Amino acid sequence: MTASTLRHELDDLRARVAGTVTAPGDPRYDEARAIWNGMIDRRPAAVVRASSADDVAPTIAFAREHGLALAVRGGGHNVAGNGSVDDGIVLDLADLSAVTVDPATATVRVEAGATLAHIDAATEPHGLVVPMGVVSSTGIAGLTLGGGVGWLTRAHGLAADNLVSVDLVTADGRQLTVDETHDPELFWALHGGGGNFGVVTAFTFRGHRHGPQLFAGNLVFGPDRWRQAWAALEEWTRDLPDAMQAITTTLTPPPVAEMGDEPLLFIGFAWASPDRAAGEAHVGRLRALAPPDQEEIGDMRWVEWQAVFDPLFPKGSRAYWRNTSFDRLDADVVDVLVGRGTEQTWSGTAFDVHHMGGAFGRVAEGATPFPNRAARFWLNIYGFWTDPADDDERVGFVRGMSADMEPFATGGHYANFQGLEPAGHRGFDPRTVFGPAKYQRLVEVKRRHDPGNVFHVNQNIPPG
The missing domain is CATH 3.30.465.10 (Uridine Diphospho-n-acetylenolpyruvylglucosamine Reductase; domain 3)
Known part of the structure; x- marks a missing residue:
């Protein structure tokens, strides 16, 4: 299909939908095609910004009629860039936000x-x-x-x-x-x-x-305290009620945080129970196992806590992520976590260890396609930087740590934590991720x- 023919056909698409259709050459084309991951720069044939659910079927039909690939975009935050496609149709649902x-x-x-x-x-x-x-x-x-x-x-x-x-x-x-x-x-x-x-x-x-109040916060550790912190986390997470969620983050804070220029370990927690005293007691037990260098804990609104990580991920960030599950924090695993953590002398990569189990772990393995309900921990290794000159170093760090953790992996990958793999690198293989039956x-x-x-x-x- 030639460019002039496609322009004519897009007029037909505009007549079918109530939303806007933006194509190359239109003033807002670059804005319409932009996605969160700045490493991915795709040029669709058109972006359809649906005004209601009624615009969805005509857009699908148009893509099928003309043999064009179709990408569907919700919030556009997918790290692999699946909300866009070269030379195809992007169906943008951002205005459907009620x-x-x-x-x-x-x-x-x-x-x-x-x-x-x-x-x-x-x-x-x-x-x-x-x-x-x-x-x-x-x-x-x-x-x-x-x-x-x-x-x-x-x-x-x-x-x-x-x-x-x-x-x-x-x-x-x-x-x-x-x-x-x-x-x-x-x-x-x-x-x-x-x-x-x-x-x-x-x-x-x-x-x-x-809610609306949530007991939550971070215990913060400098590098000399990391091994004690990981040992404490191993013990602490063995006997926690479902209401306590911990996500442990290792990174060099961005300058805006004004927390210095060395990497830090944050044991973040959120207590999903109105019994604040019980939550304080559990945090106190962790604090006794590993006294932090500093802490930021207290009551805050859920909407505020949910946005704590937002400054790390502005739209246009260059991003590459990998993930895996694992089940122990023994000396071998901690060697990797500490070694890779102290290597991050820059701001622009990080890794999170999510403590799993609880309600998540009690769902039967076959009840959903999600892989590995038995996982005790889930690791997300992620890059978030702005300068293209940093691409090789940041991607290399994520790949390197991912390789280091492979011997301890317990199976399954979380699709939402999986970045785009270039040609020649192993990507998301659904046969492996979900297993034969699923x-x-x-x-x-x-x-x-x-x-x-x-x-x-x-x-x-x-x-x-």
């Missing part, structure tokens, strides 16, 4: 373009929270379809574990509402199988009573709802 709370049933309906910040702002006045991630600018759609790990994972499970129903448009334009009784196999696949099966236009979640179930759902693999700009599960 959140409706039903206090009587404690359910929350969220349109697919909403971010965590939209949800938190809507649920807080009702004393509710929905388990989500750790960065408030993250889009809810990709987060949930990949699983959704965050500050409430031990207390209430993944974001996907709290799904009540999903509104979805299939490759052939059907509008479905799926739940445990209406197409339960498709509903199962949407609990971690990614965007392979259709375009989700809205999610309904179970909310949980909490993978085959996902393939069968894919074959039934998207036999032509229209939805392939993702961590793809081919229809066979």
